[in-house]
Amino acid sequence: MPELPEVETIVRDLRPQLVGRQIRSAKLSHEDVLRGVTKRRLLTALAGARVVGVTRRAKHAVIDLELPARTARLVIQPGMTGSLIIHDRALTPDEAKYAVLRAPLDDGRELIYRDVRRLGTILLLDDRGWSAYDAALGPEPLDPALTPARFAGILASSRQAIKKVLMDQRKIVGVGNIYANEALFAAGIDPSRPSSRLTTHDSRRLLKHVRRILSAAIASQGTTFRDYRTGTGATGNFQLELLVYGREGEKCRVCGTRLAHTHEIDARITVFCHRCQQ
Template sequence: MPELPEAETIVRGLRRAVVGRTIASARVIRPDVLRQPLATFRRNVKGRRITSVERRGKNVVHVLDDGSVVAVNLGMTGRLLPFPGPPKGSRRPRHAAVIVRFQDGSVLVFDDVRRFGTVEALPGDVWARRSDGMGPEPLDPSLRSPRLHASLATSRTPVRSWLLDQRRIAGVGNIYAAEALYLAGIHPQRPANRVTRAEARGLLRSLRTVLRAAIDHGGTTIRDYRDAEGGSGAYARKLYVYGCEGEPCRRCGTSIRRVVFSNRSAFYCPSCQS
């Protein structure tokens, strides 16, 4: 999916398009993306005005005028595409799952080829509890490395798996986990509790460097990701290890390796990362 930088890019693009608009109706073409009954979703959104769009981890959160939210998790292939009017012909998204029509005639489409994404309309307090169950935001300055180190110390799971667990830290996915671990010199299969205090500091710094740079470039497009304007992210060219199996490490020239665990590929430099 869209990881944190892609979700952030989407949120920034969406704000211009949807904040201040009032929802006239919602058409649900693929009810399986809803994590709640269809009737509940429609009742919760109808007639509500969007007051802001925020990001929490990889989630895009539309805040409505009654304090409730529409939370969208983009899964692997989800997109949020605004249109000035009903999209016609070749502009029509091919895998529209939910179509929201606003009172001014503009439209927001949640499009998702694989339908791993989810959409739900929730009372504010329910969302707040959900958010409380997620780990800290890596870019939040109030997160300091001693806290990260203490949290890593509670688990023997491979540090790449640890980073992907949204309950431990929010917004990190497979690409940026690979990139940050490379910059920090930590092997993706190292048990989390064997990351030293100094390495935890480096890892947090690396995460922030990578995530900020990716946001600056509008995210990473491998194949599916598109921003709210339908554009692709330019960060793909900057990747050090993700998807780079067999290519020379930029630091030492050693061939980048791929290893599969937890059903996901991990990419690393065998000499720079231990």
């Protein structure tokens, strides 16, 4: 499930291939992925657009476009099962089936947004729209501007379970279920603990582990459980390094206790060690 490390990997793979390229045309198979833009407006804007930048913000891939008379940002959030890949060959029938957006490029290759479950979203924003969208998102966890004090302030402002706060994109971006589980385990913090009850020491440790784990996951090209692929179509490798997510019922790698799981926080699976996370 594309969280920060997965989208960062996609963006790093796409950037050298996509910047400078012109999009010839575009086709969209399903309109239900669009947010705030009609199919007609999106396809019209993409046809002939030049890509001038590929960046990441939160869990979104942001493709900066130069249009004849204006600029625009194509914002793709892969959701659960989305991937962005540049193909230099014809698609297999299976690949074509789930290709939601297809955009042939001026070099003969094709940019494909693939999304099996289509929980991902596509936006097309102008500068003002982007500013508003960006402003509603929390700070980037890997940005040094997010100081331990600022992070502590964010956590102190909510009585919700720390895991839920960590996954709230308005408070801090990029962390989803997998990395929230991993970071809380590494920091030895009970996921259900009210965020505001964490000590300064807790929040410092948590930020450190969030950063360490996100960085390690980027280095491993992300976590592939089923659908996630890098920008070149490869699987990630960080699933091999997970200590709790997907390991419920197995033994804790630190203390050997059987890992517990619950759906009580935000109706998502939380896997944790009773002993290491008190």
